[in-house]
Amino acid sequence: MDKDSQGLLDSSLMASGTASRSEDEESLAGQKRASSQALGTIPKRRSSSRFIKRKKFDDELVESSLAKSSTRAKGTSAVEPGRCSGSEPSSSEKKKVSKAPSNTPVPPSPAPAPGLTKRVKKSKQPLQVTKDLGRWKPADDLLLINAVLQTNDLTSVHLGVKFSCRFTLREVQERWYALLYDPVISKLACQAMRQLHPEAIAAIQSKALFSKAEEQLLSKVGSTSQPTLETFQDLLHRHPDAFYLARTAKALQAHWQLMKQYYLLEDQTVQPLPKGDQVLNFSDAEDLIDDSKLKDMRDEVLEHELTVADRRQKREIRQLEQELHKWQVLVDSITGMSSPDFDNQTLAVLRGRMVRYLMRSREITLGRATKDNQIDVDLSLEGPAWKISRKQGVIKLKNNGDFFIANEGRRPIYIDGRPVLCGSKWRLSNNSVVEIASLRFVFLINQDLIALIRAEAAKITPQ
Numbered sequence: 001m002d003k004d005s006q007g008l009l010d011s012s013l014m015a016s017g018t019a020s021r022s023e024d025e026e027s028l029a030g031q032k033r034a035s036s037q038a039l040g041t042i043p044k045r046r047s048s049s050r051f052i053k054r055k056k057f058d059d060e061l062v063e064s065s066l067a068k069s070s071t072r073a074k075g076t077s078a079v080e081p082g083r084c085s086g087s088e089p090s091s092s093e094k095k096k097v098s099k100a101p102s103n104t105p106v107p108p109s110p111a112p113a114p115g116l117t118k119r120v121k122k123s124k125q126p127l128q129v130t131k132d133l134g135r136w137k138p139a140d141d142l143l144l145i146n147a148v149l150q151t152n153d154l155t156s157v158h159l160g161v162k163f164s165c166r167f168t169l170r171e172v173q174e175r176w177y178a179l180l181y182d183p184v185i186s187k188l189a190c191q192a193m194r195q196l197h198p199e200a201i202a203a204i205q206s207k208a209l210f211s212k213a214e215e216q217l218l219s220k221v222g223s224t225s226q227p228t229l230e231t232f233q234d235l236l237h238r239h240p241d242a243f244y245l246a247r248t249a250k251a252l253q254a255h256w257q258l259m260k261q262y263y264l265l266e267d268q269t270v271q272p273l274p275k276g277d278q279v280l281n282f283s284d285a286e287d288l289i290d291d292s293k294l295k296d297m298r299d300e301v302l303e304h305e306l307t308v309a310d311r312r313q314k315r316e317i318r319q320l321e322q323e324l325h326k327w328q329v330l331v332d333s334i335t336g337m338s339s340p341d342f343d344n345q346t347l348a349v350l351r352g353r354m355v356r357y358l359m360r361s362r363e364i365t366l367g368r369a370t371k372d373n374q375i376d377v378d379l380s381l382e383g384p385a386w387k388i389s390r391k392q393g394v395i396k397l398k399n400n401g402d403f404f405i406a407n408e409g410r411r412p413i414y415i416d417g418r419p420v421l422c423g424s425k426w427r428l429s430n431n432s433v434v435e436i437a438s439l440r441f442v443f444l445i446n447q448d449l450i451a452l453i454r455a456e457a458a459k460i461t462p463q
Contacts, residue, residue: 136175137164138192139204144176146208150244160209205246210255213242215264218256223265229253342446347397349444350434352382357441359395366436367392367409379439387411387437395428401454403428403445411437 140163147157154176158169167175178185196204210218217239221227232252236243243252256265263270320327342349350357357364357377364376373390380388389409396404406425407413413420414435420426428434430445 135165136189138189138196139200140164140167141175141179141189142193142196142201142204143207144172145179146205146244148176150209150211156209161207202246205244206248206251208244208246211244214244214247215255215259217242218252218259219264219266221256221265223260223268227253227256232256342449344449346446347449348395348403348446350377350395350441351444352439352441354383355381359397362397364395365391365393366395379436382439382441385437385439388439392436397453399453399457401450401457403443405434 143161143163144157147161148154151157151160154173155169158167158172179189180186217235221231221235229249232249235252236247236249259265260268345360346358347362348359350359361376366377366379367373367375367390368380368385368388369375369378370390375391379385379392389411392407392409392411393413394406394408396406398404404425404427405413405415405420407420407422410422412422413426414433415426415428416433418426428443428445430443430447432443434441434443
């Protein structure tokens with residue numbers, strides 16, 4: 001046999017050996033799976049050969065934590081938390097299972113009840129415990145326990161104890177029942193209360209409510225007497241079992257004074273209200289006060305200030321009386337209302353809604369006044385005049401007593417509704433309406449003065 005045939009034979013033998021070995025391994029693995037399924041230790045599940053692990057969602061994480069906490073509380077250590085919640089085993093658990101020899105006997109574990117997983121999902125007790133522990137602090141629990149032991153009444157505890165936050169009566173009742181009957185909450189609350197500082201515990205114990213037995217012993221102290229701290233200290237020594245362990249003589253004295261204020265001592269009686277007579281109220285008592293009997297204290301500084309203020313006001317009144325005629329002119333100019341009679345110097349009046357312009361010369365200019373342009377009649381005092389030219393027009397009095405208006409601006413002037421364009425003029429009569437850029441005026445003529453002017457003109461003309 002040559003070398004080539006010998007090498008081919010060796011390679012075929014090696015291939016057949018590896019194939020037989022792989023078949024043996026597969027048969028062993030099948031036997032392992034069959035034995036494990038018969039014992040009920042490892043549930044049958046499908047897996048992929050790829051190294052990919054699916055992430056758990058939030059609800060699965062919560063369910064697994066709930067299952068773990070419930071198994072710890074119930075003490076069922078035989079059932080694994082991961083199997084109870086139905087979550088996938090980790091990769092380390094897979095390796096441990098695969099590496100376990102097949103010949104080692106696996107103890108049968110009790111199969112979980114079919115409804116256990118659903119009950120664990122619906123249970124929200126650990127979440128509620130966490131919420132309650134976050135709101136109820138250890139100091140509140142200690143206050144609650146001390147107050148209930150003193151009064152044996154949850155309503156009195158709710159009304160008389162000041163917790164870290166405002167709890168309702170139902171919340172106080174539920175917390176007290178949880179401390180009594182819930183082992184998880186009771187254990188956690190006791191552990192938290194043991195971690196409190198001794199000074200904090202002493203401060204909480206000093207706020208404990210007074211029991212009925214304590215108030216009964218305090219009520220025996222007379223209201224007319226003047227008890228001292230030694231009196232209450234002696235009361236503590238004579239009745240050590242009746243009083244709370246954190247009571248001091250000073251605390252007893254403060255509570256006794258409070259009871260005395262509300263007439264709760266034995267020798268105190270509350271006077272009944274009169275039945276037949278009318279009860280005196282505040283207004284009746286105020287009417288009975290005689291004002292003449294009240295002391296009137298003189299304040300020299302206040303009297304001096306009042307005198308100075310009175311003098312100042314009288315001076316301002318005299319000044320206003322002297323300026324009254326000036327204010328009258330201003331009122332007439334604003335309202336546009338004046339006496340119907342003209343004075344001897346006014347030829348005509350251009351009266352608007354707000355301002356009254358007097359024409360006391362034979363020629364006046366109309367327009368909008370600026371810094372560089374001064375005119376006789378500033379139409380901007382009447383209203384918005386931004387459309388009016390700086391020199392809008394001129395009103396002239398002729399020798400024969402006629403008034404004419406000439407337009408020298410860009411926009412037309414309307415006389416009784418007729419437009420007067422730029423460069424044109426129009427005769428004004430009495431009660432003519434002059435409209436310039438939406439501002440309206442009434443032109444009034446002093447007829448008496450104009451008649452005299454016409455008479456003088458007639459006398460001069462024949463000569």
